[in-house]
Amino acid sequence: MKLGKTQFLKIAEQNYSGLFLEDEDGERAFLSKVFAPENPVIGEEMEVFVFQDDDRLKATTEKPIAEVGEFAVLTCVESMPSGAFMNWGIIKDLFIPYKQQKSKILEGKRYLVQLYVDEFTDLITGTTKFKRNPQYENTPFNYGDKVNLIMMNESELGWNVVINKEYIGLIYASDVYKKLYPLSEEIGYIKAIREDGKIDVSLQPEGYENNDEFQKIILDALEANHGLLYLSDNSSPEDIKQELQMSKKNFKKAIGGLYKWNKIEILDDKIKLYEEGE
Template identity: 75%
Template sequence: MKLGKTQTLKIAEINNSGAFLESENGERAFLPKIFLDENAEIDNDVEVFVYQDDDRLKATTEIPNAEVGEFAVMNCVQSLPSGAFMDWGIIKDLFVPYKQQKGKIIEGKRYLVYVYIDEASGRITGTTKFKRNQNYENVPFKAGEKVDLIIAGQSELGWNVVINKKYLGLVYTSDVFKKLYPLSEEIGYIKTIREDGKIDVTLQKQGFVQNIDEFKQKILDKLEENYGLLYLTDDSSPEEIKEELQMSKKNFKKAIGGLYKENIIEILEDKIKLINEE
C-alpha cells in the first residue's frame, strides 16, 4: 500500500461504519462510510488517498492538495508549541513539527509546505524547510515545456518557484516582466536544465516567433485602453517598457516593428498611435 498516495484498492469487507480496502499484498485501510458509495460491493475497486490516523491506515476519496513528494500552499488551522496543523484538503490535517518550521507557523496564515514520510516515525509529515537550489537527476522536462508554478519567494538571483508541485527551480530577475507575489500561481516554461541538475524557468515562451502574436496583442490591448495612444518608443527605457507592458525592450521593438509593417500603427517621435484613431 502506498502511504500518502492516491491509488486503487479493492473492497474486502463492508460494515456499518464503512469498508476495509485491501491492496494486492494484503494490507488494509479503512474507508469511513461517508466516503463509501451506497452501491459499493465486495471486490469493487475504489480510488482513494491513503493516510494515517492514530497509527491506523485510513482512506478517503477526498483529493489532498499535495501527496507525499509534493509541495502545496496550505493554511494553518492550529499552531501549538510542538508544531502546527495544516489544512491539506482532506478530513485529517497535516502536522508540521516545530523543528520542521523555517519560521514559526502562525494560525490563519498560508505557507508553502512539502509533504514527506519521516524516517524515524514512518508518519506523513510536512515541512517548510527545504533546499531552494536543488540538484535533480532524470528531470522529466524538456526546454520550452509549459509547466505550472507556485512562486516560493525572492532570492538574490530572481524568484524561487515550485514546478508542477514536485520540483524547485529559479526564474531569473531578467526574465520577470510582471509583478510577482509569494505563494501565487503562474504559468511558466522550462528554460534550461543545467548539467548540475538545477532547473531554470521563464514566465514567457522562448523565442520571438512563438511570442510575436502575444506581444503584438498586448500592445494593441494597451493602445485600446489608452484611446489609441501609447507613450513608448524605441528610445524608451527597458524599465518603462517592463512597467507598462511586462515585456522586454527587445520584444517590444520587434512587436511594434511588425505592427508598423502591417500598417496598424504609426511610430511617432514620442509615442505610437493606432492608425485611423482620432
C-alpha cells in the same frame, strides 16, 4: 499501498463502519462509511487517497491540496509547542513538527509546505525547511514548456519558485517584469535545464514562435489607451516593463510583427493603431 498518494483500490470487505479497500499485494486501508458509495460492490475499484491515522492505513475520497513529494500553500489551523496542524483538504490535518519549521508557524497564517513520509514515524509529515535551487536528474521538462509556479522568496539572483508543485527553480531578476509576491501563483515557461540539474524559469515565453502573446498584450493596451502608446524603439527597458510587463527585446519583436501586418504605425516616440485610409 502508496502512502500519501491517490490510487485505485478494490473493495474487499464491508462492515457497519465502512469498507476495507485492498491493493494488489493484499494490503488494506479502511474507508469510513461517510466516504463510501451508497451501494458498494465487492471487487469494484475506487479512487481514494491513502493516509495514516491512529497507526492504521485509512482512505478518503476527499482530494488533498498536495500529496507526498509535493509543495502547497497551506493554512495553519492550530499551533502548539510541539508543532502545527495544517489544513490540507482532507479529514485529518497535516502535522508539521516544531523541528521542521523554518520559523514558528502561527495559527491562521499561510505557509509553503512540502510533504514527505517521516522515516521514523512512517507518518505523512510537512516541513517548511527545503533546499534552495536543488539539483535534479531526469526532470520531465523541455525548453519552452508552460508550467505552474508558486513564488517562494526573492534572493540576490531573482525569485525562487516551485514548479508544478514538485520542483524548485529560479527566475533571474533580469526576467522579472512585474511585481511578485511570496506564495502567489503565476504561469511560467522553462527557460533552461542546466548541466548541474538546476532549472531556470521565465515569466514569459521566448522566441518568435511565442510572439502572438506579446502582440496581443500590445494591441489590448492600445485599445485601452485610445489607439496610442507612448512607447517605441527608443523607450527605456524600464518604461516598457512598467507599461506592458515585458522585456524590450520581446516588445521590439512584437511591434515589428504588428507593423509588418499593418496593425500599427511606429513613430519616433509612440506607436498607434493603424487606421484604414491614413
